[in-house]
Every structure is written in C-alpha cells, then in structure tokens.
Amino acid sequence: MTIRVSSTSFLLPGNRQWTPLSQFDQLHFGEYGDWHLALLSPDSDSSLCVIFLEDIVPDTAQSSSDFDAILLPLLQPLEMRLSRVQAPTLIAFSGWRNGSPIHNARQLSWWRQLVRRFEDLLYQLAASHPSLYILNLDSVWAQKGMATAFDTRNFYAARCRLSSQGIEQLVISAVGIFERIRNAAKKVLVLDCDNTLWGGVVGEVGTSGITLESDGTGNAFVNFQKAVRQLSREGILLVLASKNNEAEVWDVFESHPGMALQRSDIVAARIDWNEKAENVRAMAEELDLGLSSFVFWDDNPLEREKMRSLCPEVTTPELPVDVGQWPDLIKASNLFARFSVTSDDERKSAQYRNRAAFVSEKKQVTDEAGFLRSIAMQPRLLPITAPLLPRAEQLCAKTNQYNLRTIRHTAADIAVFAGQDPELTFLVQLSDRFGDHGIIAMAIVREVSGIAFLDTFLMSCRVLGRHLEAWILEQIVSTLQVRGVQWLLAEFIPSGRNEVSRDFLSDHGFVRLNTENDLRADKLTVAVDSLALKGDVYFSEINSLLIPYKDVFNQL
Amino acid sequence: MKPTLTGLLRQHFPNSHIPDNASNLAVGSFPEWDSLAHFNFLLLVEENYDVRFTIEEMADLKSLRDVEVALARLSAA
Numbered sequence: 001m002t003i004r005v006s007s008t009s010f011l012l013p014g015n016r017q018w019t020p021l022s023q024f025d026q027l028h029f030g031e032y033g034d035w036h037l038a039l040l041s042p043d044s045d046s047s048l049c050v051i052f053l054e055d056i057v058p059d060t061a062q063s064s065s066d067f068d069a070i071l072l073p074l075l076q077p078l079e080m081r082l083s084r085v086q087a088p089t090l091i092a093f094s095g096w097r098n099g100s101p102i103h104n105a106r107q108l109s110w111w112r113q114l115v116r117r118f119e120d121l122l123y124q125l126a127a128s129h130p131s132l133y134i135l136n137l138d139s140v141w142a143q144k145g146m147a148t149a150f151d152t153r154n155f156y157a158a159r160c161r162l163s164s165q166g167i168e169q170l171v172i173s174a175v176g177i178f179e180r181i182r183n184a185a186k187k188v189l190v191l192d193c194d195n196t197l198w199g200g201v202v203g204e205v206g207t208s209g210i211t212l213e214s215d216g217t218g219n220a221f222v223n224f225q226k227a228v229r230q231l232s233r234e235g236i237l238l239v240l241a242s243k244n245n246e247a248e249v250w251d252v253f254e255s256h257p258g259m260a261l262q263r264s265d266i267v268a269a270r271i272d273w274n275e276k277a278e279n280v281r282a283m284a285e286e287l288d289l290g291l292s293s294f295v296f297w298d299d300n301p302l303e304r305e306k307m308r309s310l311c312p313e314v315t316t317p318e319l320p321v322d323v324g325q326w327p328d329l330i331k332a333s334n335l336f337a338r339f340s341v342t343s344d345d346e347r348k349s350a351q352y353r354n355r356a357a358f359v360s361e362k363k364q365v366t367d368e369a370g371f372l373r374s375i376a377m378q379p380r381l382l383p384i385t386a387p388l389l390p391r392a393e394q395l396c397a398k399t400n401q402y403n404l405r406t407i408r409h410t411a412a413d414i415a416v417f418a419g420q421d422p423e424l425t426f427l428v429q430l431s432d433r434f435g436d437h438g439i440i441a442m443a444i445v446r447e448v449s450g451i452a453f454l455d456t457f458l459m460s461c462r463v464l465g466r467h468l469e470a471w472i473l474e475q476i477v478s479t480l481q482v483r484g485v486q487w488l489l490a491e492f493i494p495s496g497r498n499e500v501s502r503d504f505l506s507d508h509g510f511v512r513l514n515t516e517n518d519l520r521a522d523k524l525t526v527a528v529d530s531l532a533l534k535g536d537v538y539f540s541e542i543n544s545l546l547i548p549y550k551d552v553f554n555q556l
Numbered sequence: 557m558k559p560t561l562t563g564l565l566r567q568h569f570p571n572s573h574i575p576d577n578a579s580n581l582a583v584g585s586f587p588e589w590d591s592l593a594h595f596n597f598l599l600l601v602e603e604n605y606d607v608r609f610t611i612e613e614m615a616d617l618k619s620l621r622d623v624e625v626a627l628a629r630l631s632a633a
Contacts (some may be wrong), residue, residue, distance in 0.1 A: 012592070012595065012596055012599075013592065013594055014592060014596050015599065016568075016596065016599075016600055017595045044620050104565055153610070153611045153614065154599075157594075157595070157611050157614045157615065158614075164599050164602075164603060
C-alpha cells in the first residue's frame with residue numbers, strides 16, 4: 001500500500017520524523033507544492049495532503065468577504081479526487097498565521113473567518129464522501145505550542161514551514177488516523193480498583209477511608225472515573241480485574257458518594273486473588289471478544305508487566321505515576337477513538353452486560369434445557385422487507401464467528417433473494433429475560449435443481465449459547481418439508497474466525513460430502529456444480545436433521 | 557551518551573558504506589547524500605546535540621568536518 005504525500009509547502013521527505021508513517025505504508029512524495037496535481041493524479045493510492053492556507057490564499061483575496069469564491073476553486077481538485085477514488089484521503093490543514101490578539105478582540109479577523117469557512121467546507125465534503133478524513137493541524141500543534149511546530153529558518157533555507165517537532169506531531173496524528181481506517185478501535189477497558197479508580201486500598205482503610213472527593217488527588221480519581229464513564233457511554237465496555245475482597249469493592253460502588261462510576265456501568269468483573277491475566281482471559285471468553293480488543297489500566301507497574309508477558313495480545317499502556325495526568329491521557333488516547341459513535345454503540349454496554357449475565361448464570365446450572373426454558377426466549381422470524389435490508393446487509397458485513405460462509409451480501413443481493421423466495425430469506429429477532437436482543441440472525445435458503453442450499457446462516461455472537469440456531473434450522477426444515485424437498489446442502493468456508501459454525505453442521509446431523517465414494521453424492525452433484533462450491537460441502541436428508549432443544553422456545 | 561557524527565551519518569544513510577574516519581566526507585560524497593538529505597542530516601545533528609544552527613550555517617556546513625568545527629564552537633559558547 002502506498003500513501004501519496006503532497007503539500008502546499010515542502011515537507012522534507014527523508015526526514016527521520018516521517019519514519020512512523022513510512023513504516024505503516026510506503027510513502028510517495030511528490031514535487032514541491034504539487035498538492036493539487038497529486039489530488040488529480042489518476043492513481044488510486046491513499047493520499048495525505050498537507051495544506052497551509054497561508055500558501056494558497058492569494059494576497060489579492062484579502063479585501064473580499066465572499067469566502068466561498070476564494071475557497072471553492074481551491075477545493076476543486078479534492079472534490080474531483082473524492083468522486084473518483086475510494087482510497088482514503090486525509091486533508092491535514094493549517095490556518096495558522098501569527099498576529100496580535102488585538103485583531104480578534106472585538107471581532108473575528110478576516111483571516112480567522114476564512115479559516116473557519118474552509119474547515120466548514122471540508123466537513124461538508126466529508127459528510128457526503130466517506131473516504132475523506134480531516135486533520136486540523138493547528139489543534140495538534142497547539143498542544144506543544146505553535147512556536148515549536150513552525151520554523152522560519154527551515155522556511156527560508158528549504159521552503160519547509162515546519163520544525164522537526166512540527167513534522168513529528170503531524171506524522172503521529174496522521175498515523176493515528178490511517179491506523180484507525182485500517183484497524184478497529186479497542187472495545188474493552190480493564191480497570192484495576194485500588195489506586196486506579198480511587199486512592200488507597202479499600203481492604204485496609206474501608207470505604208470511608210479511600211481518597212475520592214472533589215479536592216486534590218481525590219478529584220483526579222473522580223475525573224478519571226468521569227472520563228471512563230464517558231467511554232462507556234460511547235460503547236466501550238468497562239470490566240474490573242482487581243485483587244480485593246469482592247464485597248468491599250461493590251460496597252465502594254454502591255455507597256461511596258464520590259463514585260462517578262456505577263456498578264451498572266461495569267459489564268463484567270473478576271475481583272479475587274487470581275492472576276489478572278487469567279481473569280482477563282476468562283472475561284474475554286465471557287464477552288466473546290478477542291483479547292486484542294482489550295486495554296489493561298492498572299497503577300501497579302508489576303501487574304502491567306505481568307499482563308504484558310502473560311497476555312501480550314492485551315494492550316497495556318505505560319502510565320504516569322501522577323494520576324492527575326490520567327483523565328487527559330485517556331481522553332486524548334487513540335486506543336478507543338472512533339470516527340463516529342452510533343446509537344448502536346451507545347446500547348452496547350447494556351447488550352454485553354446482558355450477555356455476561358446470561359453466560360455467568362448458565363455456567364451455574366446443571367439442567368441446561370431447564371435453564372433455557374426459564375429465561376423465556378421468544379424468537380420471531382421476520383421476512384426481509386425493504387426497511388430491514390440495511391440491518392440484513394449490516395449482519396452480513398459484521399458477523400464473523402457464527403457465519404457459515406462469510407459472504408458479504410449487499411442489500412441489493414439480499415433484495416433479489418427475498419424476491420425469489422420470501423419465505424426462506426429471513427431475519428430473526430430474539431427477546432428473553434435478559435432483554436430484547438434485537439435482530440440478531442439471518443438465513444437465506446436457495447433451491448437449486450430441487451435441492452435446498454443454505455446460502456446464508458449467521459447469528460450474532462451476542463446470543464450464542466441459547467441454541468437459537470436449532471430453532472432457526474427448525475423453521476427452515478418445516479418449510480422445506482411442506483415443499484417436499486428431500487436434501488439440504490450446506491457449505492462451510494473457513495475464515496479463520498468461524499470454526500464455531502462448522503460445529504453447528506456436525507451437531508445438527510449434517511455430514512461432509514465425499515464425492516468419490518458416496519452414492520448419495522450423485523444426486524447432489526448437479527447442485528454442487530451449479531453452485532460452484534469451493535468450501536467444505538456438507539449435506540443431510542431433511543428428515544435426518546437433528547433439532548435439539550425444541551421445547552425451550554416460546555413461539556409468538 | 558550522544559552518538560558520534562559518524563554514527564549519525566550511518567543512521568541517516570543506512571544503505572551507504574561510511575568509513576570510520578568520515579570527517580572528509582561531504583555533500584555529494586555518495587549519491588544518496590544530496591542537498592535535501594544533507595538538510596535532514598543537519599536537523600538530526602541538531603536534535604541529537606541539542607544545538608541550533610543559523611540559516612547561514614545550514615548553507616555553509618558541507619562536510620562532516622565543518623559540522624565538527626561548528627559543534628565545537630557551539631559547545632564552547
């Protein structure tokens with residue numbers, strides 16, 4: 001992959017500060033000042049375009065208050081690229097111009113108004129072009145001071161407006177954005193309690209003795225909790241891994257007036273004397289999330305070191321001893337930062353809390369069927385009508401584990417299947433004692449040469465462990481029986497993440513098709529050939545399929 | 557400990573052979589050492605030695621020896 005780097009100024013290609021970005025992707029620097037040509041280039045590389053408005057707004061524009069007349073022509077090359085290239089375009093811009101604060105003391109200066117309008121126009125473009133990303137460099141550089149970012153000597157000696165530090169900050173921010181385009185943000189924050197959520201050891205000083213109040217260091221802990229609570233509201237899952245007596249920790253949550261976090265904000269917890277790495281692994285299993293989406297936050301350097309060595313997949317940031325720095329540190333961190341927060345993200349904590357409660361209750365029962373009956377599951381089959389197409393497409397795009405073939409059907413594809421066979425192109429909604437899980441599964445069955453084929457069979461991992469897959473199969477089977485179809489064909493395409501759905505096939509009576517010495521294969525060959533199946537093919541006679549746990553569901 | 561100028565030169569031009577006694581080397585001694593690479597090298601020296609060259613020095617310091625002399629002067633000042 002290549003990132004084409006261009007600018008209105010010179011950016012010192014080959015400077016050491018570019019290394020983090022060149023390690024991320026190969027960099028291709030254009031000629032000095034060729035930013036508009038780079039945007040118009042016919043290639044389809046990613047683009048980092050660094051714009052200094054000072055370089056491109058003509059001096060003669062100064063008298064005009066028609067900002068769009070000045071700015072829209074400058075944005076034309078960008079608009080042309082966005083309409084043509086799908087690869088990411090990162091516009092990093094600076095509207096910095098030295099000036100006396102007096103210029104802006106009574107009204108916003110002409111220059112500041114122009115910069116503000118430029119930024120507005122960029123965000124308007126971003127709203128209609130999902131490949132456009134925007135980086136306001138002035139807010140990046142302001143963190144260390146503009147004077148450290150710019151260097152007039154470099155400008156007069158080499159036409160580069162920036163100092164090494166300025167380039168460094170630009171590169172760090174750009175890497176963060178390109179990295180997030182490629183890799184999802186972290187999903188889970190693992191928190192220690194003593195000296196992390198509050199000052200002091202609750203087991204020694206009791207709930208009333210911990211440091212957690214509106215003054216001094218106690219206020220730093222409160223502000224850290226508030227920052228963490230905000231993450232939770234944006235869909236980050238909070239879990240506890242603490243070496244303590246459990247009752248004492250929950251007593252703090254429930255009765256200390258300084259707590260910004262509530263017990264209901266915590267999705268899972270392991271409060272005991274076991275190794276934290278073991279506990280984090282157990283919680284990852286409970287939440288059905290990979291360890292690589294976990295971040296471990298603990299004041300104790302020894303615990304951090306142990307987590308790094310025992311669970312290297314977990315991200316364990318080094319933390320300053322001064323807790324006063326933590327609130328800003330976690331707010332400014334890229335670890336959890338996403339480009340946007342959806343209403344689905346906001347509901348995530350509750351969904352995972354429900355799932356964790358389900359898993360932990362289920363673990364304690366010996367009579368699984370009895371337990372499943374007791375949670376009053378009500379599945380509902382929904383034909384895929386037009387309003388449900390976006391959800392169907394999203395399930396195809398996002399479901400990785402319980403997904404037989406991981407074919408990312410688009411809404412248009414799904415609409416075609418639904419048109420052909422509305423009865424066997426459906427979504428499934430589920431509610432039970434743990435809440436309304438929403439629309440969480442989907443199946444598409446196609447008939448080819450008189451044989452039924454399981455084109456799509458997927459289920460969100462949020463509802464695993466309920467045997468809902470058996471109920472879905474039962475719906476398919478009863479429809480096929482009415483139609484007099486004899487065989488059901490299925491394909492498992494290993495994706496590296498969906499092994500759990502191969503078990504679904506063997507657990508429900510499907511057998512692997514062996515075309516060489518199985519006479520039954522002859523009947524299926526036409527269908528297998530016309531479907532051009534390349535994965536592992538399974539089949540079963542409809543009447544031989546096993547449907548366990550039939551009586552645990554309440555039919556609507 | 558600060559890296560030596562020769563060490564910095566090797567870091568900056570990892571694909572070029574830099575002899576132990578490199579004082580006589582200068583911009584143009586090998587193809588990679590062009591004026592842009594030289595400018596970036598002087599910035600690297602500034603960072604590592606915590607000094608700042610003037611715009612005139614950026615233009616005048618051509619060889620490793622020139623840089624050595626400038627550093628000696630700056631550290632004495």
